[in-house]
Amino acid sequence: MIDWLDEASLDFPPSHRALGPDTDAAGLLAAGGTLSPERLEAAYRRGIFPWYGPGQPPLWWAPDPRMVLQTADFKLSRSLRKTVQRFAATPGCEIRIDHDRAAVLRACASSPREGQAGTWIVPELQAAYLAWPAMHSVETWVDGELAGGLYGVNLGRMFYGESMFMRRTDASKIALCALICLCREFGIGWVDCQQNTRHLASLGAAEVSRGAFEAHLATHVGKPAPGPWTYHPDYWHRHLLTTT
The missing domain is CATH 3.30.70.3550 (Leucyl/phenylalanyl-tRNA-protein transferase, N-terminal domain)
Structure with a gap:
C-alpha cells in the first residue's frame, strides 16, 4: 500500500x-x-x-536502482562526433537554452518514452514545469526552426534529465551533447536518467543504487546553482570535441 x-x-x-x-x-x-x-x-x-x-x-x-549518466563517462561515438562537428561548423545551426520551453515540452509530450505507447507529460505537468524556474530546455535549432531538444531540472550541482525529442536526424543527440558540455562547464557530475534504456546505456549511463543516488544528492543539491544557463559555441571544443 x-x-x-x-x-x-x-x-x-x-x-x-x-x-x-x-x-x-x-x-x-x-x-x-x-x-x-x-x-x-x-x-x-x-x-x-x-x-x-x-x-x-x-x-x-x-x-531502485537509478539510471545515471556521469558526465565524465559520456560516450561520444565516432559518428556522433562527426555529427556534432558538422553542426558546430554550419551557419544557421545553434544551441539555444530556454528559448521556447513550452514548445519543447509539447514536443516531448508527443514523443513517448522508449517502450511506451502514450505520453506521461500531461498538460497539468507541463504547466507545473513551466512555472518552475529550475526547469531548463536545451534546444537544437536549424535555420530558425526547432529541430530537437530536451528538458530537465537543475538543482545545485545536479541535473535531472526528463525527456527529449527530435524532428531532424540526431537533433536530440546534439542537444544531449550540448547538455554534457554545459554540465562539465558548470561542474555538474551526474545527470539523472531515471530509468534504464538501451539508448542511455550506449551513451555511458549506468545504474546506481537508490542509496548511492540519494547520498550524491545530499552532497550536491545544496551547492550553489550554476548560471546563467546559456550556451557558448566554444563549449563544443572546450568540453567535448577535444576531450572525449
Whole structure:
C-alpha cells in the first residue's frame, strides 16, 4: 500500500517504502498531492519524481536502482562526433537554452518514452514545469526552426534529465551533447536518467543504487546553482570535441 499525500504538506514518505521489484509498479512511492513548484522541488531534492498518465492522480516514484549518466563517462561515438562537428561548423545551426520551453515540452509530450505507447507529460505537468524556474530546455535549432531538444531540472550541482525529442536526424543527440558540455562547464557530475534504456546505456549511463543516488544528492543539491544557463559555441571544443 502506498501513501496518499496531503495536499497542504510538502512531506514525502521515506524512499525505502517505495514498492519493490516484485510488484508491477516497482519504485512507486506515493500518490496525490499538488504539482506546485514547491512540491516539485521538495520531491527532486529527495530523488523523487512525478510520472503518470492521463486520468491518473499524480504518482511519485523513487526507483531502485537509478539510471545515471556521469558526465565524465559520456560516450561520444565516432559518428556522433562527426555529427556534432558538422553542426558546430554550419551557419544557421545553434544551441539555444530556454528559448521556447513550452514548445519543447509539447514536443516531448508527443514523443513517448522508449517502450511506451502514450505520453506521461500531461498538460497539468507541463504547466507545473513551466512555472518552475529550475526547469531548463536545451534546444537544437536549424535555420530558425526547432529541430530537437530536451528538458530537465537543475538543482545545485545536479541535473535531472526528463525527456527529449527530435524532428531532424540526431537533433536530440546534439542537444544531449550540448547538455554534457554545459554540465562539465558548470561542474555538474551526474545527470539523472531515471530509468534504464538501451539508448542511455550506449551513451555511458549506468545504474546506481537508490542509496548511492540519494547520498550524491545530499552532497550536491545544496551547492550553489550554476548560471546563467546559456550556451557558448566554444563549449563544443572546450568540453567535448577535444576531450572525449
